Amino acid sequence: MESLAEVRARIDDIDGELVRLLAERQGLVRAAAAFKADERAVRAPDRVERVVALARRRAADAGLAPEVAEAVWRAMIAAFIELELAEHANGRPS
Numbered sequence: 001m002e003s004l005a006e007v008r009a010r011i012d013d014i015d016g017e018l019v020r021l022l023a024e025r026q027g028l029v030r031a032a033a034a035f036k037a038d039e040r041a042v043r044a045p046d047r048v049e050r051v052v053a054l055a056r057r058r059a060a061d062a063g064l065a066p067e068v069a070e071a072v073w074r075a076m077i078a079a080f081i082e083l084e085l086a087e088h089a090n091g092r093p094s
Contacts, residue, residue: 026080036084042081051077052070
């Protein structure tokens with residue numbers, strides 16, 4: 001990279017890829033919601049911890065600070081849990 005503009009353009013490209021992947025993940029979260037009967041199943045704290053631990057390991061292997069991965073994954077998971085709970089509350093679990 002030879003300029004800040006080039007770095008920012010590449011960041012914007014990556015952000016676009018991330019949005020596409022998050023949309024795909026959201027579709028899978030909605031599909032999983034159909035199998036969950038209650039709030040505890042949606043929150044699934046044991047599953048959250050396994051997913052975060054895996055993200056930390058993958059981050060370390062990829063050269064990403066595990067602390068960054070954990071913060072991002074926890075925020076992402078929390079947002080999807082809130083979406084899923086809202087859909088359950090509205091009678092739309094999928």
